[in-house]
Amino acid sequence: MKKIIKLLSLVVMLAVMVSCSSTSKTQAVKYNDIRATFVTTQGDISFYLYPEASPVTVANFINLAKRGFYDNTKIHRAVENFVVQGGDPTGRGDGGPGYSIPDEFSKWLDFYQPGMLAMANTGPETGGSQFFFTLYPADWLNNKHTIFGEYIEEKDFNNIKKLEVGDVIKEIKFTGDVDLFLSLHKAQVEEWNATLDKNFPNLKKYPIKDKNEFSGESQAYYDELQRIYTKKDQKEEEEKEWFIPRFIRATEKKIKDSKNN
Template sequence: MLMLLMVSVVNAKGHRNQQKKEDKKFEKAMEDFQMEAVMKTTKGDITFFLYPEAAPKNVANFVFLAKNDFYNGLKFFRVVPNGLVQGGDPAENGTGTTGYLIPDEIKKWLNFDVEGILAMSNSGPNTNSSQFFITMQAMKELNGKYTIIGGIKSREDLSILRTLRENDKILNIDIKGKKIDKFLDYFPDEVSEWESKLKKPSNQ
């Protein structure tokens, strides 16, 4: 009995060590992707750096939706002047989803202390889907509440962002970067689920 217990403990420890190695390998892979999203809008192009090292599943979902043209033609349905813009909703009224949800990936070291943050909207913990918002100023009151997936690339992009108004549209989101074609290969189970559940907007 004692020998059996010792073997179980050793096996469990070995499994934990193997899992840690796999986690570190995954984290390194995410850091190696240098990804950008070019959001083409009716007011011009806005480019963001994406942060898969901080929110891998949420970035993967955003990339998956962009590659499937989910965002094409959707309106920015909410604009708070000098505050934020919100889009990505297939219902265009704040109630729409993709048909599935993504859990939160909130990091203490990544926050809303600067303008131009791209983050996932939610209706509570672990309810991320397709909706996102972009801040036009520092909004520290949002820290710890929303998953950040990217940040604006330049002051020029921020200037275009500030011209957006309600009913302006996303024409297309183009994902660019190093080894980008291999990115979604790290999420085979998730992509399979998303493909089976995805509900495309009615305008497509």
């Protein structure tokens, strides 16, 4: 119990340090907390998403999920002690949305631990809709595949390990203000949607709101994302802040695991 209290105290202190520096940082702490839950035939699997590290990838993933692109798709690849892969509407492993998205790499996200949610691809800048969950550390994937999420609790990781080829992702649900986040990428999302509407005319519609509907919150959040999203080849001093969001999530995970044990 004492260890948990110390961890909580440290998290609170770090959160205060971050939030006190500016109003926009407070917005980022609030709105970066977007989580995705995969409803599968092996149970629910929840992930933290990382819009502060992979904004384009997260926007693409949320939009596809909200439009029902992933509903009732199957796990088409499962490699023991490596990865489980899905997100292909054909179920064959060679399908996608009809467009590609760029890679997004951050030094504070890596494959040195299991349970990461990342984009599958066929080479640089070829991500689309397919994703995978890692079962074991796989450091050779670093800077080759965009990481955009990480499992939340041990029960989520246990359900990942149960997945086999043929298991179904029934739907993907979200918590957090995804409408605000999507509004920041409205032009890009609508471009993707034009391709989706052409290739998959039966998908659900999910209108993207204009960022002006969110008053000043949208611009403050956008400015903060621009500030903390740093390409992997930029100054090392700027990377120090990347530790905070991941530390908070990791600490929350440890607390939950301690309670479960």
